Amino acid sequence: MNVHIRLAEPFWRSVGLRDLDLTLEPASRVDDLLVALRERYPRLSLEFDHTPPHVFIGDEEAEADSILEDGARVHLVWPVAGG
Amino acid sequence: MYGKVHFAAVGNRKVNFAVLKTYEVFLTFTSPIAIVNLSTGEIETTTTPDELIRAYLGGRGLNMAYLRHYLRAHGDPRNVDPLGPENPLIIGAGMLTGTISPNAARFNVSARSPESGILGDANCGGFFAAAMRKAGFDRLVILGRAEKPSYLLIEDGKISILSADGLWGTKSPEAQEQLKARHGSGTVSAVIGPSGENQVRMAGIMTGQKNTAGRGGMGAVMGSKNLKAIVARGGTAIEVAQKETLRALRLKQQESLKNAKVVQVLGRVGTPLLYEVSNRLGAIRTRNSQDNFFEDSLNAEEVEKFSDKMLACTSCVVHCRHRNTLGGEGPEYSTLVMLGSNVGIAATDQVILLNNLVNDLGLDASSTGTIVAWAMELYQRGLIDDSLTGGPLNWGDYETVRSLIEDIAYRRGFGNILAESTQAARYFPPEARDYLIAVKNLPQSDPHDVRYFKGFALGIAVASRGADHLRNRPTLEVFKLPDEVRAGIYGRVNDPDATGYKDKGLIVAYGDDIYAVADCMGMCRFVTRGFNSPHLLGYQEFCDLISASTGYDYTPESLREVGRRTLDTERLINADFGLTRADDTLPKRYFDEPMPARKTKGHHIDREQFQMMLDEYYAERGWDADGRVPPAKQAEIDALAEKC
Numbered sequence A: 001m002n003v004h005i006r007l008a009e010p011f012w013r014s015v016g017l018r019d020l021d022l023t024l025e026p027a028s029r030v031d032d033l034l035v036a037l038r039e040r041y042p043r044l045s046l047e048f049d050h051t052p053p054h055v056f057i058g059d060e061e062a063e064a065d066s067i068l069e070d071g072a073r074v075h076l077v078w079p080v081a082g083g
Numbered sequence B: 001m002y003g004k005v006h007f008a009a010v011g012n013r014k015v016n017f018a019v020l021k022t023y024e025v026f027l028t029f030t031s032p033i034a035i036v037n038l039s040t041g042e043i044e045t046t047t048t049p050d051e052l053i054r055a056y057l058g059g060r061g062l063n064m065a066y067l068r069h070y071l072r073a074h075g076d077p078r079n080v081d082p083l084g085p086e087n088p089l090i091i092g093a094g095m096l097t098g099t100i101s102p103n104a105a106r107f108n109v110s111a112r113s114p115e116s117g118i119l120g121d122a123n124c125g126g127f128f129a130a131a132m133r134k135a136g137f138d139r140l141v142i143l144g145r146a147e148k149p150s151y152l153l154i155e156d157g158k159i160s161i162l163s164a165d166g167l168w169g170t171k172s173p174e175a176q177e178q179l180k181a182r183h184g185s186g187t188v189s190a191v192i193g194p195s196g197e198n199q200v201r202m203a204g205i206m207t208g209q210k211n212t213a214g215r216g217g218m219g220a221v222m223g224s225k226n227l228k229a230i231v232a233r234g235g236t237a238i239e240v241a242q243k244e245t246l247r248a249l250r251l252k253q254q255e256s257l258k259n260a261k262v263v264q265v266l267g268r269v270g271t272p273l274l275y276e277v278s279n280r281l282g283a284i285r286t287r288n289s290q291d292n293f294f295e296d297s298l299n300a301e302e303v304e305k306f307s308d309k310m311l312a313c314t315s316c317v318v319h320c321r322h323r324n325t326l327g328g329e330g331p332e333y334s335t336l337v338m339l340g341s342n343v344g345i346a347a348t349d350q351v352i353l354l355n356n357l358v359n360d361l362g363l364d365a366s367s368t369g370t371i372v373a374w375a376m377e378l379y380q381r382g383l384i385d386d387s388l389t390g391g392p393l394n395w396g397d398y399e400t401v402r403s404l405i406e407d408i409a410y411r412r413g414f415g416n417i418l419a420e421s422t423q424a425a426r427y428f429p430p431e432a433r434d435y436l437i438a439v440k441n442l443p444q445s446d447p448h449d450v451r452y453f454k455g456f457a458l459g460i461a462v463a464s465r466g467a468d469h470l471r472n473r474p475t476l477e478v479f480k481l482p483d484e485v486r487a488g489i490y491g492r493v494n495d496p497d498a499t500g501y502k503d504k505g506l507i508v509a510y511g512d513d514i515y516a517v518a519d520c521m522g523m524c525r526f527v528t529r530g531f532n533s534p535h536l537l538g539y540q541e542f543c544d545l546i547s548a549s550t551g552y553d554y555t556p557e558s559l560r561e562v563g564r565r566t567l568d569t570e571r572l573i574n575a576d577f578g579l580t581r582a583d584d585t586l587p588k589r590y591f592d593e594p595m596p597a598r599k600t601k602g603h604h605i606d607r608e609q610f611q612m613m614l615d616e617y618y619a620e621r622g623w624d625a626d627g628r629v630p631p632a633k634q635a636e637i638d639a640l641a642e643k644c
């Protein structure tokens, strides 16, 4: 299945892309997606080590075990909210 | 224990330098202060009593001590007209401002606010405060009103009152350029723009293109005194107690700060970083908080396309400020939202142009964006019409917003009404107040719709100057920190549910105290622990910097006590203005209207639970159930006030 991923600041800088698509096994979970991203983009993996992303599927915040559906739109954002 | 006292001439006055016996280092921090009476032309110079320095350090804390003193000198502070000559305007540098301590750039400007009618206090960065200290003064208390437009020149420990002929009427950047031409390129000024001259209640004081002492209308107070500018010139290095120790601390702390991810990211894209995160959540103030998300066109990388450089304040290791290619500096996240989504404008270039406009005119972007959006909603709802506004006020109409901002600054037409900020309510039907996003008559400072994170809501409800995130925002709520880490920061285990109501008094009180201490020291929020990261400088690092810079020794606990005392003093000032527990509240919309979309959908503030948060907060602060400072604390603060 295909998943569309949008990387927020600063994650996208280590990939050079704001948006990318990944093909995953059916019924993959959010943690599978993060593992796949880590494998493909080692610099992004370092960013995740430093600051684990908040993961949104559509408008909903997802947990590590949330199941992804084909065509899911995933947004990985940095946890910050100052002002 | 302090030993022999030396006297040395600094400018036209004597300053005592005591030698700390144990370490044989100079205790140089005497905090020179000038009391300038613009009505009589008299200028008195003195130093700050040691007890006051120990109790409040400098910056915001000492300003509060002096503000309370001068307001009370008139009997009932409620009789002080915020735009009258009797309102003291106090400009105070942080204790470490101008030293090489990281991000020690800031000063506070305090007075009775013409916008809110209560405690007015604005914090500002840039280069002015360091220059003021190097020119000989840590604090100015400006009283009276000059007969004609004037400005102050501070150089080498002397102050002159000069004519502002040729300056009055200029925008902020032009005024600063003219002053450089008159007094030399090394001159640094704090000025008002046309909005301050016209006593617009949300006018700030500007230094550089964008640094603004923005909150509470301090620019209007300056304008009411016929004071266009304060110019600092002078190159006396600020003496520190232990130069080498301070240098070593700076290097060590700089290294650790540069390793903090938030510092790296702020240095690359500035605060616009926050827009996408809040927007994804559905926590962006949009169309006066009728909506809670907006266009992606205001994301950080869109702003970056208009940025050619990142700039910094004195001694900063972060460099968070954009120089934009449209003729100004910024925008910050706050400005992006207040002059973007909050008024329905999505075009990045238009928002940046509005940012530059408010800076040139010397307006507080937060209040301006809130008040314009409020008027737009009133128009949308038919509560006001063309007969008052002079024409349509439609969301997203750049040209209307641009001309309205100019009209506010020059008090023309409907702009003259909005120039009254929250007090414009008297021109509108009574239900207009239901749509005003303000607390204690101060428009909300920041872009975050606080209905989701309950600690954010409590924070703006209790902030001493009115709705403001920089007084106490518990930003660590966003991180899913382990219990033991939270307990280490806040002092005990606390409920990690950021959307719940429990333990929010604890975390807001923590923010209150450490941010107040940072303001007293002159340190920027972006290096202060708790603001966007748990890895920044905390009480122990602050103690080390104070000791090396001034010779004063604190423990983390005694330093936190300075924060508590500052908060207590502010509470007492507001009590003098008649504020009570009932004023620690939120805009009606935040209670009664659930957030409309995205992850935050359905969230609002429950009135009963809100009262429970207030109870807990007052208990954390050691205040009584009505939010009053206990008599013993008041007696201690009253005794300190005798020293002012």
Ligand code: SF4
Residues within 6 Å of the ligand: B103, B105, B125, B126, B311, B312, B313, B314, B316, B317, B318, B319, B320, B321, B524, B525, B526
């Ligand atoms: S982080 Fe930004 S606001 Fe703070 S001192 Fe540096 S440039 Fe100034």
